[in-house]
Amino acid sequence: MQALHLYTNLYYTKRTYLIFVVSLIFSVTAFAQRTFTLTSKDLGGEATKVQEFNGFGCSGENQSPQLSWTNAPEGTKSFAITMYDPDAPTGSGFWHWVVFDIPASTHELVTNAGNVKLNLAPAGSIQSITDFGMKGFGGPCPPPGHGLHQYIITVYALKTDKLGLTDSNNPATVGFYLWSQTLAKASIVAYYKR
Numbered sequence: 001m002q003a004l005h006l007y008t009n010l011y012y013t014k015r016t017y018l019i020f021v022v023s024l025i026f027s028v029t030a031f032a033q034r035t036f037t038l039t040s041k042d043l044g045g046e047a048t049k050v051q052e053f054n055g056f057g058c059s060g061e062n063q064s065p066q067l068s069w070t071n072a073p074e075g076t077k078s079f080a081i082t083m084y085d086p087d088a089p090t091g092s093g094f095w096h097w098v099v100f101d102i103p104a105s106t107h108e109l110v111t112n113a114g115n116v117k118l119n120l121a122p123a124g125s126i127q128s129i130t131d132f133g134m135k136g137f138g139g140p141c142p143p144p145g146h147g148l149h150q151y152i153i154t155v156y157a158l159k160t161d162k163l164g165l166t167d168s169n170n171p172a173t174v175g176f177y178l179w180s181q182t183l184a185k186a187s188i189v190a191y192y193k194r
Helices: 002-031 171-181
Strands: 037-039 067-070 078-085 094-103 149-158 182-192
Touching: 037 149, 037 182, 067 149, 078 171, 094 149, 094 171, 149 171, 171 182
Parallel strands: none
Antiparallel strands: 037 067, 078 094, 078 149, 149 182
């Protein structure tokens, strides 16, 4: 009789535990928030010669990476993308890419969309000047022997469809407008050294 009582208690304990685990899994799944996320098929943790700038002593292919983003917040009216090197020996970092007025229906930039001559960027988007003094993508080009630099690529979900800027605006001006219009942002970091 005692063995039957022990078996019954064990059965109900296991059953209660199983119900608890299933309930926990369901509640986590049901209430999990999808976050704004940026990914790239071309970049892992490091940039390569494909992305490296061609000029200023660098000899790369200067191709901007493919980028995809998901789960933009409700109310997003456009996107912007920047690439920034905080490790550049300038005292203020270095802006390598500034793209804005990307339509809200867009969720990807294809490889080499940063080459303004190829017209691969979404229609209506604007690629303004970088700290290289040129429009479009300017890849990593850290000084030789300066160690690893981090290149922060950020997508911004914006609450306006147009920033009201042109391709002649500098990164600081674009950044000021981005700051005031950002609903959410997501970043990936790639490292590079020469």
